[in-house]
Structures are given as C-alpha cells and as structure tokens.
C-alpha cells in the first residue's frame with residue numbers, strides 16, 4: 001500500500017522595525033500552534049545555523065566590520081539566509097513541520113533596499129537567489145511608530161547597540177515606510193498588524209489575521 005504523502009508545513013514570517021514586539025509575539029504564536037498539535041520550529045535572522053550565527057556576530061558586533069560596505073552587508077544577510085533556507089527551513093517544511101521566522105527576505109528588501117538605498121532590482125535578484133522558491137505562506141508585519149519601538153528596544157536592551165540599531169531614527173522611519181509599501185504590493189501575503197496596542201491585544205490581532213489568511217482549517 002502507498003504511504004500517504006506528507007503534508008508540507010506552513011511557513012510564517014514576522015517582520016517589523018526594532019522593538020515592534022516580534023520576539024514577544026513569536027513566543028505566543030508558537031505556543032498557540034503547538035497547543036493545536038503542530039510541530040513547530042522557530043528561526044531568527046541573521047543566524048539560525050552555525051554559519052549564520054557567525055555572520056550575525058560579524059554583522060552586528062565585530063569591530064572589524066566597522067567599514068563594511070552596504071553591498072557587503074547585503075550579501076552577508078543573503079548568505080545567512082541561503083544557508084538557513086537549505087539547511088533548516090526547507091527540510092523542516094518538507095517533513096511537515098511549521099516554521100515561524102523572526103525576519104526573512106522582506107527585512108533585506110527594506111533595510112538594505114530602502115534604508116541603505118541600494119538598487120531595489122539588485123536586492124530583489126539577490127533575495128531571489130538566496131531563497132529560491134521558498135517563500136512564506138504568510139508574513140505578519142508588526143507596524144509601530146518608530147519612536148515607540150526605539151523606546152521599547154532601549155528599555156529592554158543591555159545597553160549594547162548593534163551596527164543597525166545605531167542608525168538615526170530617520171533610518172527607521174524610512175524602513176517603516178518601506179515595509180508598508182511592500183505590504184501594499186503584496187497584500188495577499190503580508191498582513192499589517194497594529195503593534196501599538198497591549199501585548200495581549202496584539203496577540204488577538206495576530207491570531208485573527210492568521211485565522212483569516214490561512215483559514216480556520218489550517219490551524
């Protein structure tokens with residue numbers, strides 16, 4: 001008798017500017033999925049593999065990366081993602097495991113393509129090469145006033161700023177606009193969530209959007 005085909009897992013990414021509450025909401029979202037009987041793994045970017053974590057350290061805190069060019073920065077984020085997709089995300093999805101990602105290719109489109117002002121067509125091509133055909137089924141964009149996000153991030157940090165957190169607020173304003181523009185271009189995939197409400201209220205908004213976008217039956 002033929003074995004039934006394994007149902008591919010779902011891939012859900014969380015995006016947003018600093019301090020928007022991704023980590024907080026991902027924890028709750030993963031618990032909700034697990035309570036419904038799903039196998040779930042969580043990833044973060046940059047990072048999530050041995051190579052990716054080295055790239056993360058280089059990108060964020062290595063003093064020798066001080067004069068990293070914007071182009072090199074873009075390629076390092078893409079390299080971390082290419083490794084994560086092939087070594088972690090694709091094998092998990094193929095085995096029926098759900099993947100919840102703290103950032104994916106939209107971060108590069110917005111931080112490097114809009115924030116750093118790199119050629120959007122080049123960023124798109126590099127993003128495409130890095131991920132192949134692996135795209136999120138749903139992206140939850142936590143949208144928040146950048147001043148509030150920054151204040152939250154500062155309040156919860158240990159005082160050590162990474163290279164990107166060190167950018168002026170204007171950079172994050174542009175990033176926020178970039179995210180909203182991306183959501184307007186891909187409304188079927190990207191759901192914009194108002195992240196200014198309380199933690200509990202944002203969870204309710206996320207779960208409602210998830211049910212609406214992926215269907216009650218999906219969960």
Ligand code: Z5A
Nearest residue numbers: 018019020021022023024045077107108111152156198199
């Ligand atoms: N980056 C890039 O440039 N290109 C790329 O391709 C990729 C990334 C993949 C990664 O930073 C940096 O790399 C990031 C983009 C860039 N730089 N920036 N900005 P990271 O991984 O170290 O950090 P992050 O992704 O920016 O996340 P974060 O700043 O740590 O924040 P968060 O995960 O979104 O938020 P949180 O930790 O859940 O919440 C922050 C605090 O707010 C915490 O104390 C919470 O308790 C509190 N919080 C959360 N929700 C609420 C609500 N609703 N009300 C009140 N307080 C709240």
